[in-house]
Each structure stands twice: as C-alpha cells, then as structure tokens.
Amino acid sequence: MGETIRLGRIAGIAVGVNWSVLVIATLIALGLGVGSLPTMHPGHAEPTYLVAGVLAAALFLGSILAHELAHAVLARRRGVEVEGIVLWLLGGVAKFRSEARTPRDEIAIAAAGPLMSLVVAAVLGAGAGLAVVLLGTGLVVTVLGWLGVLNVLLALFNLIPAAPLDGGRILRGVLWARSGDPSTAAVSAARGGKAFGIALIALGLLLVAILVSLDGLWLMLLGWFIVTAAGAEEFHANLKGVRVGDVMSRAPVVAPDWIAVQELVDQYVLTQRCSTFPLRGFDGRITGLLPLTTIKRTPASQRTEQRARDIACPIERVATGHPDEDLTTLLERVRGTCGEGRALVFDDAGELVGIVSPRDVSHARELHALRQPQRGQQDATTDGRDPTGPRGAVTR
Numbered sequence: 001m002g003e004t005i006r007l008g009r010i011a012g013i014a015v016g017v018n019w020s021v022l023v024i025a026t027l028i029a030l031g032l033g034v035g036s037l038p039t040m041h042p043g044h045a046e047p048t049y050l051v052a053g054v055l056a057a058a059l060f061l062g063s064i065l066a067h068e069l070a071h072a073v074l075a076r077r078r079g080v081e082v083e084g085i086v087l088w089l090l091g092g093v094a095k096f097r098s099e100a101r102t103p104r105d106e107i108a109i110a111a112a113g114p115l116m117s118l119v120v121a122a123v124l125g126a127g128a129g130l131a132v133v134l135l136g137t138g139l140v141v142t143v144l145g146w147l148g149v150l151n152v153l154l155a156l157f158n159l160i161p162a163a164p165l166d167g168g169r170i171l172r173g174v175l176w177a178r179s180g181d182p183s184t185a186a187v188s189a190a191r192g193g194k195a196f197g198i199a200l201i202a203l204g205l206l207l208v209a210i211l212v213s214l215d216g217l218w219l220m221l222l223g224w225f226i227v228t229a230a231g232a233e234e235f236h237a238n239l240k241g242v243r244v245g246d247v248m249s250r251a252p253v254v255a256p257d258w259i260a261v262q263e264l265v266d267q268y269v270l271t272q273r274c275s276t277f278p279l280r281g282f283d284g285r286i287t288g289l290l291p292l293t294t295i296k297r298t299p300a301s302q303r304t305e306q307r308a309r310d311i312a313c314p315i316e317r318v319a320t321g322h323p324d325e326d327l328t329t330l331l332e333r334v335r336g337t338c339g340e341g342r343a344l345v346f347d348d349a350g351e352l353v354g355i356v357s358p359r360d361v362s363h364a365r366e367l368h369a370l371r372q373p374q375r376g377q378q379d380a381t382t383d384g385r386d387p388t389g390p391r392g393a394v395t396r
C-alpha cells in the first residue's frame with residue numbers, strides 16, 4: 001500500500017498514512033462512539049461518546065505506530081536500511097530496503113513489534129487502573145481497557161508463525177539459524193503464511209454464511225492480504241541471488257521506430273517469434289518498446305498511417321536494468337511501468353543486450369527451484385511488512 005500523506009519523522013523514521021486508514025479510524029470511532037459506549041455508559045451527552053470514540057481511534061492508530069516504530073528503530077540499529085512506516089486499512093507497515101544480516105537480527109527485529117504492543121497494553125492497563133481509582137468505572141476506563149485488550153490481541157495475532165506476520169519472521173529466523181539458508185527459511189515461512197491466510201478466508205466465509213456476521217468480511221480481507229503478501233515473499237525468496245543477465249532473453253530483435261505499424265507487422269511480427277519489439281530511432285538509440293498486444297489493439301485501418309513509435313511505450317516509461325543487477329530489484333521497478341511487465345537490459349556502454357519478460361521470470365523460478373532444494377515482513381490489524389516491497393520493502 002502506498003503512502004498518501006507524509007506525516008513527518010519520528011525518531012528519524014519517515015511516517016506516512018494511506019487514505020484507507022480513515023476507514024478503520026471511522027469504523028472504530030463510530031463503533032464505540034455511536035454503538036457500544038452509549039449502551040454501556042448511558043447518561044452522557046451524545047458528543048461525549050463521539051469524542052471518546054475519536055480519541056480511542058487515534059490512540060489505536062498510535063499503538064500500531066508504536067509497534068511499527070519498534071520494528072523500524074531496532075532494524076535501523078541492526079544495520080537494516082529503513083524506508084519508513086505507513087499506516088493503512090489493516091494496520092501498519094514498516095518498509096525496509098535491505099534485509100537482516102543474521103538470523104538473530106531477524107528474530108529480534110520481528111519480536112520488537114509484539115513486545116512493544118505488550119508494553120503499550122501494560123501502560124494502558126495501568127492507566128485504566130488509575131482511572132478506576134480516581135474516577136471510578138466509566139467511559140475512560142472502558143476505552144483504556146478496550147485499547148489494552150486490543151494491543152494484547154495485536155501482539156498475539158502477529159506472533160502467529162505465518163509470514164508476513166511477525167511470527168513468520170521469527171520462524172524464518174529460527175529456520176535460517178538451523179539450516180544456514182535464509183531463502184529456504186523464507187519460503188517455508190511464506191508457505192505457512194499462505195496456509196494461514198487461506199484458513200482465515202475460509203473462517204470468514206463460514207462466519208458470513210452461517211452466522212451472517214459481517215465480521216467475516218474483515219477476516220476474508222485480512223486472509224486475502226496475507227495470502228497475497230506471503231505469495232510475494234515466496235516469489236522473492238525463490239528468485240534470491242538470480243541476476244538479470246541470468247534470465248534475460250539475449251539479443252532481442254529491434255525494429256526501426258519510423259516504419260508504419262503495418263510494415264512492422266509484415267516484416268517483424270509475422271517473421272519473428274517475439275511478443276515485444278524494442279524500437280530504435282534514426283540515430284540508433286532505443287526509443288521505445290512495442291508489445292504485440294498494443295499492435296493488436298490498433299485498428300487495422302490505422303496501421304498503415306500510424307508509425308510504430310506513435311503507439312509504442314516511450315523509453316522513458318519503460319523499466320530498464322543492468323545484467324549484473326539482482327532480478328528482484330529490477331522487478332520492483334517494472335511495476336507500474338509501460339511495457340506489460342517487460343524490462344530492457346542495457347550494458348555499461350548503453351547498448352541494448354537483452355529483454356526480461358514475465359515468461360523469462362517464471363522460467364527462472366522453475367530453474368531455480370530445480371537447482372536447489374526448496375528454500376522477506378508484514379503484520380496485520382495489524383501490522384505488516386510490505387508484501388511487495390522486499391528486498392525493497394519488507395514490511396513489519
């Protein structure tokens with residue numbers, strides 16, 4: 001999930017929020033302020049409940065932030081490059097640009113979040129106790145107590161040994177320490193995550209179908225998120241150590257960018273077994289990338305008038321990489337670019353030496369899996385590490 005608004009820095013860590021955090025904040029504020037609090041403590045003015053609900057939502061987000069900050073601060077202290085923290089619909093994410101160097105670091109960084117949640121729960125519990133003594137039971141005690149319990153649940157849920165949850169990181173650290181192989185450990189933790197996510201979705205479905213409880217929808221959403229994130233982690237772990245040069249298709253067929261689309265179809269598409277054509281200009285430089293699907297989308301009547309470059313992805317909008325670069329790093333950049341998941345590879349001299357397509361990537365994964373025995377952070381309502389981001393943005 002991307003960042004919508006940058007809030008600033010806390011302890012040197014960039015903190016931002018995604019717009020979707022408003023959904024969870026509103027649900028909490030209304031759930032407490034309009035739903036439970038007036039029922040549990042009748043006799044106050046309506047705005048009082050709403051203010052209490054809004055404060056509870058703010059404190060809830062604050063506790064998630066504390067959880068993520070614990071991950072991020074410890075990560076930075078252990079030499080992991082921290083990109084920042086984002087709060088969103090399902091909690092928080094601490095994004096890392098690099099990974100823990102040792103299993104011990106992995107375990108410590110992962111455990112820091114749930115530990116912080118337990119500390120926050122203890123502080124809230126003490127606050128609730130103090131409020132009972134000073135004010136007697138009432139709104140304040142209920143809100144503090146609710147937040148305390150929620151933080152304990154947050155810690156326990158995130159300790160479930162399923163990546164991308166913190167427990168999955170801890171599991172990965174333990175397996176890594178035992179086998180000495182971080183990638184195999186990551187794949188195992190990610191598979192645990194997938195299984196757990198599927199179980200959550202199934203449970204959510206049951207809740208909706210049998211009890212007609214809408215809470216089931218949250219479980220399904222959370223499960224889907226965990227399955228997706230775990231899948232991305234497994235994907236990255238499977239490609240660990242693979243270089244762009246190892247998987248790219250070499251010496252791609254390059255077409256001139258000034259010829260008509262129909263001419264390109266006749267001379268290149270129908271004679272070459274390629275699904276994408278890099279284009280070059282008069283000066284020999286690569287000017288763009290033209291996928292077959294784009295050609296197909298161009299009406300036949302326009303193919304004689306339009307030139308190849310008119311319908312191609314301009315080179316500025318195409319992902320480019322170097323043969324010696326990590327494949328996963330390049331794939332991070334491919335997301336959101338033009339060219340249907342493809343990237344062009346240039347050598348030090350700026351010459352086009354290859355092209356990486358989704359097919360090359362899946363082929364590489366299969367080969368990688370054959371070559372070695374089967375061998376990433378994210379929390380939920382949690383808090384999480386960014387599924388997409390690793391090895392770029394591991395989230396915790």
Ligand SMILES: [Zn+2]
Pocket residue numbers: 067068071113114158166378379383384396
């Ligand atoms: Zn966490």
